[in-house]
Amino acid sequence: MPKDLTGNGFSTASIRCISERQATELKRFRLLRGDVVLARRGELGRAAVVREEQHGWVCGTGCFVLRPPSALDADYFAAYLRGPEARTWLETHSTGSMKMNTISLGVLGDLPVVLPDLATQQAIAGTMAQLDEHERLLRDQLELTRRIRHGALDGGIIPTP
Secondary structure (H helix, E strand, C coil): CHHHEECCEECCCCCCCCCHHHHHHCHHHECCCCCEEEECECCCCCEEECCHHHCCCECCCCEEEECCCCCCCHHHHHHHHHCHHHHHHHHHCCEECCCCEECCHHHHCCCCCCCCCHHHHHHHHHHHHHHHHHHHHHHHHHHHHHHHHHHHHCCCCCCCC
16 A cells, blocks of 8 residues: 555555455456556655565555566666656646545556666666665664654653763
8 A cells, every 4th residue: 555655665564464365366466576566646656666575465556566668677667756756747647635646547657757778777776775775774863863862851861960
């Protein structure tokens, strides 16, 4: 579901599960390694690449499963979809309210995608992965700082006279 797309990956914190029988009935929505999952409602532009850990999961109704052709690197494509130009385009072409934008598959098909050669796509994807990791580390540092600050205000840090 869209809420399970975080940054450049998936969160399993509140993910919904279905039975294997139900998953079999929904086989056309099963994820394959290398697919790109894109939120189709809510905060548009949330996208993640399916890795081995998500292979076989089922995509919920709030997302699209995109299977990039061989000329399109999945990591580049997901990074592109998360980028400001694509997000602005998706929001401009969405329907619904400010709180719940929705994009249709037909409209998504009109999204202009900058498509450099595959080697350039891979280089860009590599750089974006490094930046994503750097951002994750900064977020972790910020969370630690907040916990320390909260602990200090609750008496967790007592200065020595």
